[in-house]
Amino acid sequence: MRPRDRELAEQLSEGLLSFDKKKHPLPGIRVRASFEAFVEQVLESLHRIKYVSVLRRRNLSNLRAEPASELFDPLKAAALHSRQGQVDEAFWLVFLFVHFGKHKRQLSPMAGSQREHFERRRDCSLFRQPP
Numbered sequence: 468m469r470p471r472d473r474e475l476a477e478q479l480s481e482g483l484l485s486f487d488k489k490k491h492p493l494p495g496i497r498v499r500a501s502f503e504a505f506v507e508q509v510l511e512s513l514h515r516i517k518y519v520s521v522l523r524r525r526n527l528s529n530l531r532a533e534p535a536s537e538l539f540d541p542l543k544a545a546a547l548h549s550r551q552g553q554v555d556e557a558f559w560l561v562f563l564f565v566h567f568g569k570h571k572r573q574l575s576p577m578a579g580s581q582r583e584h585f586e587r588r589r590d591c592s593l594f595r596q597p598p
Contacts (some may be wrong), residue, residue, distance in 0.1 A: 472510050479506050522546045 483506070489492040496502040523546055530536040532544035534557060541564040548557040 468507060468510070475513075476506050476510060477510055518542075519546075 473477065480502070483493065483496055483502070484507060487496060496505060519542070522543060525546075527543050527547055529547065530538040531540045532547045533539055534544075541560045545557040545560040545564070548554070
């Protein structure tokens with residue numbers, strides 16, 4: 468867990484435990500490891516929400532939306548497409564990212580670059596967006 472998240476994690480933990488005791492039982496948090504994993508997942512979800520809100524305000528290069536560019540980034544491309552009113556393309560890129568994507572640092576050396584990863588997925592007829 469990131470050091471800056473410890474305070475928020477503590478607040479989430481206290482809130483969940485209080486809710487479990489006072490409002491409604493939460494059997495899924497009884498096992499310590501499950502409880503900690505859930506709190507970390509909530510924190511990561513909050514990070515993703517914050518990241519997307521930052522992307523929406525940023526000035527982004529159009530190269531971020533070009534799959535052939537080394538600068539291609541599926542989430543930034545989705546933000547650009549959304550700004551241009553191409554909502555279907557934006558949703559498609561988000562779907563591909565959620566289903567297949569990984570951050571550059573998380574890709575194994577065997578997987579190649581993030582751009583190549585998405586190009587392979589987009590070229591596969593099974594995953595092609597319908598016309």
